Amino acid sequence: MKIGILKEPKGEARVALLPEAVKTLLSWGTEVIVESGAGQGSFVSDGTYETTGATIAPREAILTTADMICCIQSLSTSEISQMKSSAVLLAQMGALYNLDLTKFLLEEKRTAFSMELVPRTTRAQSMDVLSSMATVSGYKAALLAASSLPRFFPMFMTAAGSITPARVLVIGAGVAGLQAIATAKRLGATVYAFDVRRAAKEEVLSIGAKFIDVEGAKEDKGAGGYAVEQSEEYIQKQKDTIHEHAQKADAIITTAQIPGRKAPLLVEERTVLAMKPGSVIIDLAASSGGNCALSQPDQTIEINGVRIFGVDNLATQLPQDASKMYGKNYLNFLKLIIKDGAIHLNFEDDIVLGTCVCHAGEAKSPRVAQILNQS
Structure with a gap:
C-alpha cells in the first residue's frame, strides 16, 4: 500500500x-x-x-x-x-x-474522509484536528492581540508611574477561546469571557478569567460541545451585553462558530464605533461569515481607530x-x-x-x- x-x-x-x-x-x-x-x-x-x-x-x-x-x-x-x-x-x-x-x-x-467531521466524542479526541488547530489559533490570536495594541498587556510598576493591565474580551470559550484566555492571562491581561454554553463558565473561571453571564441561552447536549442557534430575543440580549463590555476592552478575540452554518454575528458595527481608538479585534470566525460585522476574511482593516483582523488559519503561522x-x-x-x-x-x-x-x-x-x- x-x-x-x-x-x-x-x-x-x-x-x-x-x-x-x-x-x-x-x-x-x-x-x-x-x-x-x-x-x-x-x-x-x-x-x-x-x-x-x-x-x-x-x-x-x-x-x-x-x-x-x-x-x-x-x-x-x-x-x-x-x-x-x-x-x-x-x-x-x-x-x-x-x-x-x-x-x-x-x-x-470516490472514497473520501473529511477530518473536520471527526465526531466530538471522548474516544475520538486524539483524532480531532479542529481541536488541535483551535489550540494553536487561540494561542496565536492572543499573541497577535498583544503585539498589535499600542500599549502593554501586563501591569507595570515603574519609576515613570504605574501601567494598568490591558482588558481583553474573549467571545466563545471553546478550545480556541480557552487557549486565548489562558495565553492572555499569562501575558498579564485582565480577561473577560462570554459563551452561550453554561458548561463553559467553570472552565473560564478555572483559568482566572471573569465570565460574562447572559441568561436564557438554549443548549443542546447532542451538539457535541458546540453552541447552537439561539432565539432572536437572546441574540439581541447578548449583543447588548457584548456592546457594553466592548467599550471598556482594549482587545476582543472572537471564536464563536456553529458547524455547517454562518458564524453568529456578535460584534455589531455600533459596537466597533463605540470602542476605544487603538483597540483591536481578532476575528477567528472571519472565514465563516465573521463574529464582527465589519471583519473581512484574510484582511486587516481600520475603522474609527479600531483595527479588525479577519484572520483565517492562524495555525499555519506556527507550522x-x-x-x-x-x-x-x-x-x-x-x-x-x-x-x-x-x-x-x-x-x-x-x-x-x-x-x-x-x-x-x-x-x-x-x-x-x-x-x-x-x-
Whole structure:
C-alpha cells in the first residue's frame, strides 16, 4: 500500500505528516511517497523525509499512483480526477458547506474522509484536528492581540508611574477561546469571557478569567460541545451585553462558530464605533461569515481607530508544532483504517462512519447525508 503526502497550496505552511509520523507509517508495512518541498514551510527538507525511508516524488506521480492521499487543504476536482479510482483521500474538505465538492466526490464514486467531521466524542479526541488547530489559533490570536495594541498587556510598576493591565474580551470559550484566555492571562491581561454554553463558565473561571453571564441561552447536549442557534430575543440580549463590555476592552478575540452554518454575528458595527481608538479585534470566525460585522476574511482593516483582523488559519503561522499535532491526529485516525499494511474500512466504527464523506457513491457520514437531503 502506497501513501502519498502532498505539498500544501501557497499560504499554507503546514504539512499533513512530518518525518516522525512517516516513520510510524512505514512500521505498519506501508510505502510512503512525499511531494518534493512538502515540508519546506515547516522547515523540513526532502532529505529528512528520505532519511526516514520515504520516497520523494513529483505531485503528478503521487496523485496517479498512491492508494491513499493525505493532505490538509482539499484538492481541486481536476486533481481528484487524476487519482486512482480506488484511492482514498484524507483532507479537510469542509464537506458540510462545500457541497459542490461533496457532490462531485459522490458522482465520481470516490472514497473520501473529511477530518473536520471527526465526531466530538471522548474516544475520538486524539483524532480531532479542529481541536488541535483551535489550540494553536487561540494561542496565536492572543499573541497577535498583544503585539498589535499600542500599549502593554501586563501591569507595570515603574519609576515613570504605574501601567494598568490591558482588558481583553474573549467571545466563545471553546478550545480556541480557552487557549486565548489562558495565553492572555499569562501575558498579564485582565480577561473577560462570554459563551452561550453554561458548561463553559467553570472552565473560564478555572483559568482566572471573569465570565460574562447572559441568561436564557438554549443548549443542546447532542451538539457535541458546540453552541447552537439561539432565539432572536437572546441574540439581541447578548449583543447588548457584548456592546457594553466592548467599550471598556482594549482587545476582543472572537471564536464563536456553529458547524455547517454562518458564524453568529456578535460584534455589531455600533459596537466597533463605540470602542476605544487603538483597540483591536481578532476575528477567528472571519472565514465563516465573521463574529464582527465589519471583519473581512484574510484582511486587516481600520475603522474609527479600531483595527479588525479577519484572520483565517492562524495555525499555519506556527507550522512546526501545528504539523506535529495534525500528524498525530492523522496517525490516530489511520490506525482505524489501516490493517496489516492495507486499507480496511469498517463502517460499523462510529468514527470511521462519521468522518467518511462518501464511499462507492454513497454519503456515509450522517451529517453529510442530512445536509445533502436538505440542499
